[in-house]
Amino acid sequence: xxxxxxxxxxxxxxxxxxxxxxxxxxxxxxxxxxxxxxxxxxxxxxxxxxxxxxxxxxxxxxxxxxxxxxxxxxxxxxxxxxxxxxxxxxxxxxxxxxxxxxxxxxxxxxxxxxxxxxxxxxxxxxxxxxxxxxxxxxxxxxxxxxxxxxxxxxxxxxxxxxxxxxxxxxxxxxxxxxxxxxxxxxxxxxxxxxxxxxxxxxxxxxxxxxxxxxxxxxxxxxxxxxxxxxxxxxxxxxxxxxxxxxxxxxxxxxxxxxxxxxxxxxxxxxxxxxxxxxxxxxxxxxxxxxxxxxxxxxxxxxxxxxxxxxxxxxxxxxxxxxxxxxxxxxxxxxxxxxxxxxxxxxxxxxxxxxxxxxxxxxxxxxxxxxxxxxxxxxxxxxxxxxxxxxxxxxxxxxxxxxxxxxxxxxxxxxxxxxxxxxxxxxxxxxxxxxxxxxxxxxxxxxxxxxxxxxxxxxxxxxxxxxxxxxxxxxxxxxxxxxxxxxxxxxxxxxxxxxxxxxxxxxxxxxxxxxxxxxxxxxxxxxxxxxxxxxxxxxxxxxxxxxxxxxxxxxxxxxxxxxxxxxxxxxxxxxxxxxxxxxxxxxxxxxxxxxxxxxxxxxxxxxxxxxxxxxxxxxxxxxxxxxxxxxxxxxxxxxxxxxxxxxxxxxxxxxxxxxxxxxxxxxxxxxxxxxxxxxxxxxxxxxxxxxxxxxxxxxxxxxxxxxxxxxxxxxxxxxxxxxxxxxx
Amino acid sequence: xxxxxxxxxxxxxxxxxxxxxxxxxxxxxxxxxxxxxxxxxxxxxxxxxxxxxxxxxxxxxxxxxxxxxxxxxxxxxxxxxxxxxxxxxxxxxxxxxxxxxxxxxxxxxxxxxxxxxxxxxxxxxxxxxxxxxxxxxxxxxxxxxxxxxxxxx
Ligand code: FES
Ligand code: FES
Numbered sequence: 001x002x003x004x005x006x007x008x009x010x011x012x013x014x015x016x017x018x019x020x021x022x023x024x025x026x027x028x029x030x031x032x033x034x035x036x037x038x039x040x041x042x043x044x045x046x047x048x049x050x051x052x053x054x055x056x057x058x059x060x061x062x063x064x065x066x067x068x069x070x071x072x073x074x075x076x077x078x079x080x081x082x083x084x085x086x087x088x089x090x091x092x093x094x095x096x097x098x099x100x101x102x103x104x105x106x107x108x109x110x111x112x113x114x115x116x117x118x119x120x121x122x123x124x125x126x127x128x129x130x131x132x133x134x135x136x137x138x139x140x141x142x143x144x145x146x147x148x149x150x151x152x153x154x155x156x157x158x159x160x161x162x163x164x165x166x167x168x169x170x171x172x173x174x175x176x177x178x179x180x181x182x183x184x185x186x187x188x189x190x191x192x193x194x195x196x197x198x199x200x201x202x203x204x205x206x207x208x209x210x211x212x213x214x215x216x217x218x219x220x221x222x223x224x225x226x227x228x229x230x231x232x233x234x235x236x237x238x239x240x241x242x243x244x245x246x247x248x249x250x251x252x253x254x255x256x257x258x259x260x261x262x263x264x265x266x267x268x269x270x271x272x273x274x275x276x277x278x279x280x281x282x283x284x285x286x287x288x289x290x291x292x293x294x295x296x297x298x299x300x301x302x303x304x305x306x307x308x309x310x311x312x313x314x315x316x317x318x319x320x321x322x323x324x325x326x327x328x329x330x331x332x333x334x335x336x337x338x339x340x341x342x343x344x345x346x347x348x349x350x351x352x353x354x355x356x357x358x359x360x361x362x363x364x365x366x367x368x369x370x371x372x373x374x375x376x377x378x379x380x381x382x383x384x385x386x387x388x389x390x391x392x393x394x395x396x397x398x399x400x401x402x403x404x405x406x407x408x409x410x411x412x413x414x415x416x417x418x419x420x421x422x423x424x425x426x427x428x429x430x431x432x433x434x435x436x437x438x439x440x441x442x443x444x445x446x447x448x449x450x451x452x453x454x455x456x457x458x459x460x461x462x463x464x465x466x467x468x469x470x471x472x473x474x475x476x477x478x479x480x481x482x483x484x485x486x487x488x489x490x491x492x493x494x495x496x497x498x499x500x501x502x503x504x505x506x507x508x509x510x511x512x513x514x515x516x517x518x519x520x521x522x523x524x525x526x527x528x529x530x531x532x533x534x535x536x537x538x539x540x541x542x543x544x545x546x547x548x549x550x551x552x553x554x555x556x557x558x559x560x561x562x563x564x565x566x567x568x569x570x571x572x573x574x575x576x577x578x579x580x581x582x583x584x585x586x587x588x589x590x591x592x593x594x595x596x597x598x599x600x601x602x603x604x605x606x607x608x609x610x611x612x613x614x615x616x617x618x619x620x621x622x623x624x625x626x627x628x629x630x631x632x633x634x635x636x637x638x639x640x641x642x643x644x645x646x647x648x649x650x651x652x653x654x655x656x657x658x659x660x661x662x663x664x665x666x667x668x669x670x671x672x673x674x675x676x677x678x679x680x681x682x683x684x685x686x687x688x689x690x691x692x693x694x695x696x697x698x699x700x701x702x703x704x705x706x707x708x709x710x711x712x713x714x715x716x717x718x719x720x721x722x723x724x725x726x727x
Numbered sequence: 728x729x730x731x732x733x734x735x736x737x738x739x740x741x742x743x744x745x746x747x748x749x750x751x752x753x754x755x756x757x758x759x760x761x762x763x764x765x766x767x768x769x770x771x772x773x774x775x776x777x778x779x780x781x782x783x784x785x786x787x788x789x790x791x792x793x794x795x796x797x798x799x800x801x802x803x804x805x806x807x808x809x810x811x812x813x814x815x816x817x818x819x820x821x822x823x824x825x826x827x828x829x830x831x832x833x834x835x836x837x838x839x840x841x842x843x844x845x846x847x848x849x850x851x852x853x854x855x856x857x858x859x860x861x862x863x864x865x866x867x868x869x870x871x872x873x874x875x876x877x878x879x880x
Contacts, residue, residue: 070824070861202820209825210816210832212761212801217826220760228755253744271755272764273747345765345773345826345860394763394826395860434766630820634866638823641862664770664858673851675864 045175047137049182050103051130052081053095054138058158058171060087065097065104066114066123067366069344069393069400070638071693072203072631073119077127079201079628083194084131084186085138087170088158094204099368099388113367115401115521117594117691120627124689132186134177141176142168191686197627198684205392216392218363218429221351225426227256229414230275230433232282233264236657237441238291238516241265241284249278257421258282261413263406268418272431292516293657296446300336303448303513306469307334311509312488314497318505320454323463327454331544333537335451336718337529338651340444340522341437341667346394348407348432348440354415355425358385361408362427364393366400370478374405378412397642398521399442403477406442406518407432438667439659443652444522445470445492449533459545461556464503466496466533469511471519487512491521495530495593495698500560501538501553517654523642524694527593531698532647532705535589536715539706549588549706550576563590566599566620566683573681574601574618583607584615587706589699595690596623597683600640602676602703606711612726614644614676614704622683624690632692633680639696640678645670647701649722732796734759735803745791750774752790753800761801761829765858772857775830776800782837784856801829808839811874819870823861831857835871844875 047054053061062081068074074094082092097104101112107122109115135155142160143150145168153162161167170177191198207213214220234240244265246258254274258267265284269275324330351362352375359379365371365388376386393400411430418428432440447470454463472489474480483491489512490497497508522528542552550571557563567590571577580586583605590599603616619636626632649668653660661667701719708726709715721727731740734757741756748767753759753776762785765773769784776785777799785798812835815821822828831854838845838853845853850871859867 070822070826072823202817203822205825206817206820206822209822209828210813212829212832214758214760216760219764220754222755222758222760271751273751273755274744276767277744277746343860345763345771345824345858347764393824395824397860434768434771634820634823634863637865638862641864642860645862663768664766665768669771669858669860670862670864671856671858672854672864672867675862675868678865 047134047174047178049130049134051127052085052134054134054170054174054177056171056174058091058169060085060092060170062092062094063097064094065112066106066119067364067390067393067396067400068205069364069366069396071119071635072628073114074205075201075203075631076120076628077123078204079196080124080127081131082201083196084128084189085135086155086157086195089201091158091170092204096390099365099372099390101369111367111369113369113401115366115398117693117695119693120689121595121691124627128188129186132188133183136183136186137177137180138170138173140180141173145173145176191625198625198629200630201628203631217346217394218349218351218391219346219394219431221362221427221429223427226429227268227270227423227426228272228275228429228431229266229268230279230431230436231261231264231266231410232279232284233436233440234286234291236286236288236291236293237518239286239288240290242287244282244284247281247283249281252278252281257418259417259421261410261417263410263413266414268428276433290516291657295655295657296339296653299515300446300448303446303469304334304336306511306513307448307450307467311467311469311511313507314488314490314493314510315506315508317507318463320463320465320505320507323505324452324454324465327462328457329455330452331455331540332450332452333540333717335449335529335533337447337532338653338719339446339517340646340650341652341661342397342399342522343438343664343667343669344395344397344399347434347437348399349430350407350411351427351429352411352415353425353427354379354412354419356419357381359387359415361386361388362391363388364396364400365390366393366396370403371405371408375408375412378409379416397523398525402442402520403479434664435662438662441518442520443517444528445473445519447529449529451533451537453537453541455541455544459541461503461541463505465507467509467511468493468496469513471515471517472512473519473521473525475512492526493530494525495527495591496534499534500563501534501556502559523639524593524697527591527694527698528643531589531591531593532701535591535699535702536705539587539702539709540715548577553590562622563592563597566590566597566622569620569681569683570599570601570618573620573679574603576601585707585710587703587708587710589702589706591698593691593695593698596621596692596695598636598695598699600699600703602700602707604704604707604711610725612708612721614674616677616679617700617703618679619696620681620683621695622685623692623695624685624687626682626685627689629682632682635692636680636696637678639694640700641670641675643697643700644674644704647704647719647721648674648727649720651720728791730790730794732793732798734798735800741790743790745789747790749776749785749788749790749793749798753785759800759802763826763829765827770858771827772830772834773827775833775857777804777833777837780837780840782834801833804833804836806840807878808874809836811877812836812839812870814877815870815874819866819873821863821866821870823863827857827859831859831867835867835874838871839874839878843878845871
């Protein structure tokens, strides 16, 4: 018996990534409770629903359909369920859901997956309803058991009680609750009844992550029969292996096999170190005939040339060209942004066991449905013969959300090859070392921008032209049909094409460049560069008009009250306009991404040598109903720090196609002494909740650049800042 | 080569290539996975453990040099400073992805054992070797100050 409860999604329409509607049927409706065949066999006394389990020992287990890669979604979903269920924080724990898009799809994607800061927006109603349904069933169970009307029963902090003095824990009622009818329309609390949402619900994972608990990440997976593999891949993107000489590799203690797979030459060993050591002993001949041989300087020159010419039109309001031609003054600025690596703290890894007919996977899977499909396809088995166990991921920032699931494909190639050679059914842990990760591509695309603005005598904008060139993240992937329209990649220019600054005429064009270097979304995607361009340009124009940067922006966003509100709030809290000690400067930026508005005021110090330090950043954020305020603060802190690290020192460059940066010694991450003091102010809102994992990132670059301009009078247009003797 | 060392007070004997980094002995031989692999070149601190109380990078410490050494890992770290640090970490919800945090906890514990009332400059100096890609640094700093208070009280 399959009983589906579906209810229309009541959260706000997503502004992006609705494209991923790859499987019809679940989009537009939510599953909150159902009876699955295997659930009938749940242990007696246990309450088992897709999103909530209640155990006889009184534990409430929230089943998390998303990947938690640090952004706190396990806690976020637990907050939603616990609130509607009126569970006590201490009894709530989480488990990751199996890969099953029929039940666990991201309702904005249509497939199971995490990204685009959609985890709370797509789950807000679903997980609340799941919690409310479970509570209604507990109440019905108590009513039946005690012979009292259900509406006389109250639930608070994990205890179900009645005025007669009867009371029971969730655990005591779980078995009977499981037999109750699943409510079609469980009543949800009104915001004034919330006990955790908008207040506090501490993280569910802090303890484990503070004590180094085992079995947390894929990297931690251990089994006595497990093998570990590392792969030597082409030093150039697009190169393929032709032949290899294992040298002494096979004589390294613990090495089991050296074999060629389509992506390179793999060393398989009984543990990690022998595999890493032996890999250096192999000599490989590569076929570079299809490889990217250029240096990044040449690639950038190509992009700059493209950006100088008209391209595919993304937006055209009025006649910006004519306005610029007739303007009293024209400001023209070229920008260059480098490739960026994600540098997740846990390098990429997947554990896979394949016995010839079935496969089991352990990993921090971010788009489970794609990872699952690709694994099945490479192994040549049916979808239902693959099981994915999602584990916590040591960071992603976009890196684990790949359209080609290339790490899964590589693990499957390896598992299949080993099966064919007689090593079957044992888990193989594929480890990408830091060097593999850093030199392995899937970078934030490098890009060139040209902005031309025509001004009247008083510095008012008459026309705005913005052209951009980069490799598309979307083109050529399964996302293309959904995310590209008429050859235009809307991901690429997001944050600029949709600006709400009121320009009398605006045009935006884009050019899609080609390179074999794989590119990928990097925390906040197009906003990482478009936000920088928009917010440093606006600052420049404010100066041109002789106006205060905050006041100038406010004039230009009269029709965007939420944006204006965060800008005013951040400015006020930062003491905008008040005097600063010598050597201190402020810069401001405000940007909307993933539905959320963030303003940041950066205060920097600059010493006699012109070296800067970001001392303090005051942020204001409006992300709709703040579900878990402390996590919002944490994500703004982390998102800002992540963006700051990149603009200070990070770039991936290539010489003749070979990546120059190989590890954290040459791609210097942000460190403790770089980190500013951060203040986060959250706007109380009744709007539907929007994203928070990414929106803290875009404003920090321009806020710092604007502070530098306040000190030096000019805006940095080629990143990172380390190119300009500023750090 | 057979090497005997003490890990969290327990004598452990392993038979591996003496060039094997302690990191991989802990993780793969002793199955103690709390100590993390982040870079392998002593640049990130994810693999931090204590050798006779001093924080070291286990990815660049070789097992052949450790016969008779006393190693403390995240699984075994205890005492006043460690308890204060781990309590503060939980109280302020420091971890995000958490992958760097074993190393951060070990480094912070070593700092507080040496300097019970650290200044921000002390924290910068002691913690700069420990990368957090989630950039939880602001909370790590607060949590170290909180742990220092807890140790006093
Ligand atoms: S893994 Fe040892 S310092 Fe990075
Ligand atoms: S918490 Fe993710 S790297 Fe530190």
